[in-house]
Amino acid sequence: MERGRNLQYFREVINKLPKRIKVLVAKPGLDAHDRGVHVLMRYFRDVGFEVVYSGILATVDEIVQTAIDEDVDVIALSSMNGAHMVHFPAVIEKLREKGANDIIVVGGGIIPDEDKPKLEAIGVTGNYGPGTPLETIVSHILDRLLREKFKIDSKV
Amino acid sequence: MLVITSSDLLKDFPKGYWKRKLEEKISKRNRISGLYNKEEIEKLGDAEYRWRSEVYEPWIKEKPERKSKFETASGIELKPIYTPYDIKHIDYLEDLNFPGCYPYTRGVYPSMYRGRLWTIREFSGFGTPEDTNKRLKFLLEHGETGLSIAFDMPTLYGYDSDSPRAFGEVGKMGVSVSSLQDMEALFKDIPLDQVTTSMTINAPAIVLLALYIAVAEKQGVPIHRLSGTIQNDILKEYIAQKEWAFPPEAHLRIIRDMMEFCSKNMPKWNYISISGYHIREAGANAIQELAFTLMDGFTYVELGMSAGLDPNEFATRLSFFFNSTMDFFEEIAKFRAARRIWATVLKERYGVKNPRALLLRFHTQTSGASLTWQQPLNNIVRTAIEALAAVLGGTQSLHTNSYDEALCLPTEEAVVVAVRTQQIIAHETNVASVIDPLAGSYYVEWLTDKLEEEAYRYFDKIEELGGMVEAIKKGYPQKEIIENAYRQAMKVENKEDIIVGVNEYIAKDERIVNVFKTNPEVEKKQRERIQKLKQSRDNKKVKEALEEVRRAFEDPSINLMYPILKAVKAYATLQEIMDIGREVYGTWKEPSIL
Numbered sequence: 062m063e064r065g066r067n068l069q070y071f072r073e074v075i076n077k078l079p080k081r082i083k084v085l086v087a088k089p090g091l092d093a094h095d096r097g098v099h100v101l102m103r104y105f106r107d108v109g110f111e112v113v114y115s116g117i118l119a120t121v122d123e124i125v126q127t128a129i130d131e132d133v134d135v136i137a138l139s140s141m142n143g144a145h146m147v148h149f150p151a152v153i154e155k156l157r158e159k160g161a162n163d164i165i166v167v168g169g170g171i172i173p174d175e176d177k178p179k180l181e182a183i184g185v186t187g188n189y190g191p192g193t194p195l196e197t198i199v200s201h202i203l204d205r206l207l208r209e210k211f212k213i214d215s216k217v
Numbered sequence: 218m219l220v221i222t223s224s225d226l227l228k229d230f231p232k233g234y235w236k237r238k239l240e241e242k243i244s245k246r247n248r249i250s251g252l253y254n255k256e257e258i259e260k261l262g263d264a265e266y267r268w269r270s271e272v273y274e275p276w277i278k279e280k281p282e283r284k285s286k287f288e289t290a291s292g293i294e295l296k297p298i299y300t301p302y303d304i305k306h307i308d309y310l311e312d313l314n315f316p317g318c319y320p321y322t323r324g325v326y327p328s329m330y331r332g333r334l335w336t337i338r339e340f341s342g343f344g345t346p347e348d349t350n351k352r353l354k355f356l357l358e359h360g361e362t363g364l365s366i367a368f369d370m371p372t373l374y375g376y377d378s379d380s381p382r383a384f385g386e387v388g389k390m391g392v393s394v395s396s397l398q399d400m401e402a403l404f405k406d407i408p409l410d411q412v413t414t415s416m417t418i419n420a421p422a423i424v425l426l427a428l429y430i431a432v433a434e435k436q437g438v439p440i441h442r443l444s445g446t447i448q449n450d451i452l453k454e455y456i457a458q459k460e461w462a463f464p465p466e467a468h469l470r471i472i473r474d475m476m477e478f479c480s481k482n483m484p485k486w487n488y489i490s491i492s493g494y495h496i497r498e499a500g501a502n503a504i505q506e507l508a509f510t511l512m513d514g515f516t517y518v519e520l521g522m523s524a525g526l527d528p529n530e531f532a533t534r535l536s537f538f539f540n541s542t543m544d545f546f547e548e549i550a551k552f553r554a555a556r557r558i559w560a561t562v563l564k565e566r567y568g569v570k571n572p573r574a575l576l577l578r579f580h581t582q583t584s585g586a587s588l589t590w591q592q593p594l595n596n597i598v599r600t601a602i603e604a605l606a607a608v609l610g611g612t613q614s615l616h617t618n619s620y621d622e623a624l625c626l627p628t629e630e631a632v633v634v635a636v637r638t639q640q641i642i643a644h645e646t647n648v649a650s651v652i653d654p655l656a657g658s659y660y661v662e663w664l665t666d667k668l669e670e671e672a673y674r675y676f677d678k679i680e681e682l683g684g685m686v687e688a689i690k691k692g693y694p695q696k697e698i699i700e701n702a703y704r705q706a707m708k709v710e711n712k713e714d715i716i717v718g719v720n721e722y723i724a725k726d727e728r729i730v731n732v733f734k735t736n737p738e739v740e741k742k743q744r745e746r747i748q749k750l751k752q753s754r755d756n757k758k759v760k761e762a763l764e765e766v767r768r769a770f771e772d773p774s775i776n777l778m779y780p781i782l783k784a785v786k787a788y789a790t791l792q793e794i795m796d797i798g799r800e801v802y803g804t805w806k807e808p809s810i811l
Contacts, residue, residue: 067711091370091386093459096500096586099699100706102811114811117459118374142370147385173625190590191623192719195710 066196066217071108074203074217082206085133087115087124089148094141097169097191101137104195121148125155128164134210135202138185140170149185165205169198218803219771221466223686226473227516228523234566235676242670250308253301262302273297290544290705291502293667299659307662312557316652320560322553322665323653324611325576330649336614337639338415338580342367342392343626344739346402349392353407355629359636363445363614365415366403367391368425373460375421375795378743388739390626391417395747396790400428401435410438414445415490415580415614420462422449423471424791426488427782434786446487446536446580449475452513453492455689457499457698459807462795465686467802470773472517473524478778480531487536489517490580496694497540498586500702503551506540507668508675509685509694511558515676516685518567528567532574541607542584543599549655550664552579552610558669581607582616588623592718596620601638608642609655615639692808699810747790754788762787766794770801 075082084105086098095117105112113131115124128136136156138149149168156162167187168180177188187201200217207213249255287295296303307313314320317327326332339356342349353364368391371383377395378387387393394400409432418425426447430440451468454461461468472489479488493501493510501509514535521531537555541548559577563569583603588596597620604617617635619627627635643649655661682688689695708714715721762784769775784794 091374091376091382095459096498096699096702099810100500100703103699103703104706106811112811114809116807142386143389144370144385171624192589192591192716194720195706 066200068104068107071196071199071203071217075109078206079211081111082109082135083111083113083131083133084135084137084202085113085115085124085128085131086137086139087119087127087152088117088139089115089119089121089124089152090140090142090144091118092140092142092144093117095139097141098137098139101139101169101195101198104199108199121151121155124152125159125161128156129159129161133164134206135165135167137202138166138168138170140168140172143171145170145172145180145188146176149180150183153183153185165202165209167198167202167205169193219467219801221464221470221773221802223466223469223684225773226466226469226523227519227684227686230519230566232680235673235680238561239670239673239677242666242673246306248306250306252309253305258302258305261300265298265300265302289503289547289664290542291504291547291668291671293504293547293664293671299663301659303659303663304666307666312666313656313662319564319572319575320557321576322557323656325556325578325613329611329652330608330643331652334643334649335608335612335639336363336413337361337636338363338365338614338616339632339636340365340367340415340417340582340616341627341632342369343390344388344392344736345742346392346394346399347405348388348736348739350403350405350407352629353403356632356636357407357412359633360640361636363413363415364407365616366417368416368418369393371395372425372791373418373420375424375462375791375798377747377790377792378740379747380792383740385740387743388736393739393743394425394428395743395792396750397428397431397785397788398746398750399743400425400432404432404436408438409433409436410442412445416445416447419448419451419454419458420460420468421791421795422447423475423777423781424785424794426475427778427785430782431786440482441484443483444485446490448490448492448538450489450492450513450517450538452516452685452689453495453510455805455807456496456509456513456694457501458495461805463798463802464805465689467798469520469686471777471798473520474777476517476521476526476531477524477776479534480526487534489534490536490538491517492538494538494540494582496698497542497584499698500705501698502701502705503544503547504668504671504675505694505697505701507551507555507558508672508679509698510537510539511555511562511672512676512679512685514559515562515566518563522567528563528569529571529574532563532567532569533571533576536613537577537579539579539581539607539612540584541581541603541610541612542587543603545602545606546655546661546664547668548603548606549610550661550668552581552607552612553653553656553661553665554668554672555579556611557665558672578613580614580616581610581612583607583618585618585622588618588620589716589719590623592724593620593624595718596623597634597638600635601642604638605642605646605648608648609653611653690808692810695807695810750788751790758787759784759789759793763789763793763797767797767801770798 168185203217316324370386491514493506497506556577560575619631619635621631765780769777
């Protein structure tokens with residue numbers, strides 16, 4: 062991803078979208094490392110996303126139910142404790158079961174490279190580690206939204 | 218549901234102390250200490266002014282500086298240079314004094330590292346208790362002098378390895394301990410009277426302490442000879458690390474019971490390690506780490522005093538745990554300020570007279586958040602600098618992070634480098650020969666004083682909010698920390714702050730270093746083990762013991778430590794005990810800090 066996209070740039074792109082984008086930020090499992098998601102949520106808010114937060118210690122059922130109740134466009138999953146290969150697929154499974162698999166799912170946290178293709182194969186993309194520029198994360202989400210939700214064949 | 222309120226636990230202490238201290242600090246700045254000649258110091262002030270206008274300003278006009286403003290990581294604005302004029306108000310004997318002398322700014326012991334070097338204490342734990350037992354022995358063989366145990370997430374939250382909540386998390390971020398059986402395996406062939414052990418556990422700390430005592434008993438080691446630390450600092454859990462089981466007041470009641478028990482039975486045990494580490498890692502700056510941690514400490518002092526304990530005695534068992542991160546001088550100043558504030562407040566506000574009870578003894582860990590997954594070998598350098606700051610700040614023990622920790626739990630190779638880093642500082646640099654060698658640096662003394670003032674500003678604010686427990690329930694420290702984390706992240710994002718390998722000097726092809734893997738079989742093994750235990754133990758005895766535990770949870774006048782000790786010896790599990798607490802007290806939902 063090219064650097065140099067800043068908050069102002071994203072704000073303008075997001076403003077032009079046909080609807081307000083709602084993102085559920087969720088931390089499944091017993092994982093309280095929430096600094097990253099709090100930073101991310103403030104950035105999401107500042108670029109113009111509407112943000113819903115699961116709080117820590119959310120179960121997979123709670124996350125999927127919140128996503129459906131709140132009618133979110135994106136779920137951003139965070140896992141810093143090595144349990145991503147358990148919880149991320151469980152979220153995907155549950156979404157499918159509930160017929161909500163149009164929701165875009167992205168992930169992040171401490172995710173070893175070798176797990177990334179496995180997660181991507183089931184639809185959890187991004188999977189960025191700590192220290193990833195916030196613009197990279199927002200660009201990734203916007204790319205997926207444009208392509209999958211708004212069927213616009215261009216990149217941010 | 219039993220509701221405990223903070224007025225049940227914390228007596229009223231007079232208000233207004235913090236504001237007075239803050240005003241005192243500010244007004245003191247105008248004085249000239251007896252060390253300086255008034256005329257000479259004013260001459261120096263004038264000379265600095267002239268240097269600025271005649272030498273420095275014209276110079277930077279021609280050669281502009283790299284930034285329009287220089288500041289510390291916590292945002293304290295910095296002058297280009299500091300002189301005696303900046304510390305003219307500091308009185309040597311009153312503010313610094315000698316090592317081992319009040320207010321202990323220069324160190325808690327008279328000879329510091331000339332007597333004994335700091336303890337090398339590497340935090341470790343993963344997989345089954347047998348896996349961690351092996352790693353502990355490995356560390357002891359490589360010159361480590363104290364053990365430090367990391368528990369897995371289910372243990373930290375008080376769930377057994379066979380709980381549905383534990384699924385996917387057993388043995389991942391630390392060692393899994395659900396019962397005495399696990400604890401016995403963890404310390405197998407490690408004589409508990411010959412090591413000091415630090416256990417990083419908070420919400421279920423009372424159960425883990427009971428387990429440790431029970432293992433010692435089985436080894437034939439009497440309880441009063443046990444030496445070590447249990448973290449048991451629940452306030453910073455609500456502020457930062459967020460591993461709680463019950464509402465704050467219920468946890469404080471349990472801590473009070475532990476204080477009473479340990480005061481009576483465990484003279485060498487530190488039963489609360491008041492922790493700034495997690496506060497810092499959660500995004501706080503140095504000022505916030507200093508202020509929130511010490512305020513937590515004062516709250517525990519008030520908790521003990523409200524229970525009728527004598528701070529001259531119990532305060533000797535309180536220890537601290539700080540972070541050391543990359544702003545080298547600010548970190549050193551922070552450690553020095555912490556010692557001075559603690560001693561001053563304990564003496565002035567809580568009337569402590571026993572010198573040993575005024576000492577702020579602390580463990581330091583280098584900052585995990587400062588490590589990057591990019592170019593991970595750079596982390597060795599970061600950790601070395603942070604470790605040096607901790608040593609120059611007078612730490613009593615130190616954990617150095619391994620360079621691969623932004624990627625995974627540390628590999629053995631990386632742990633050895635971390636231990637060697639401390640050994641190099643200890644033996645090759647000669648920094649341990651002179652006590653508090655940075656004292657008297659105009660900058661370090663000025664900054665120490667400044668951090669102290671900023672801490673008092675926070676103490677005053679927290680008192681205004683009704684004390685630390687109320688502030689936490691309002692989400693105040695949590696919000697302050699997250700706002701700072703966001704500010705810091707945006708500075709990196711906008712390249713105002715440079716992190717090597719992250720937003721500058723980026724490598725094209727990143728090589729992934731050797732990644733440590735936990736064994737996926739651990740969860741299965743641990744689940745089977747606990748299920749077998751539940752069938753083989755004397756379940757009648759367990760049931761009776763748990764009923765006693767319930768009675769003590771329900772009646773805050775009964776000390777919980779005794780029935781819990783009895784229950785763990787009967788092989789009641791961690792979760793069986795914690796679930797009773799959850800039934801009696803309910804759980805906790807944090808206030809929104811969005």
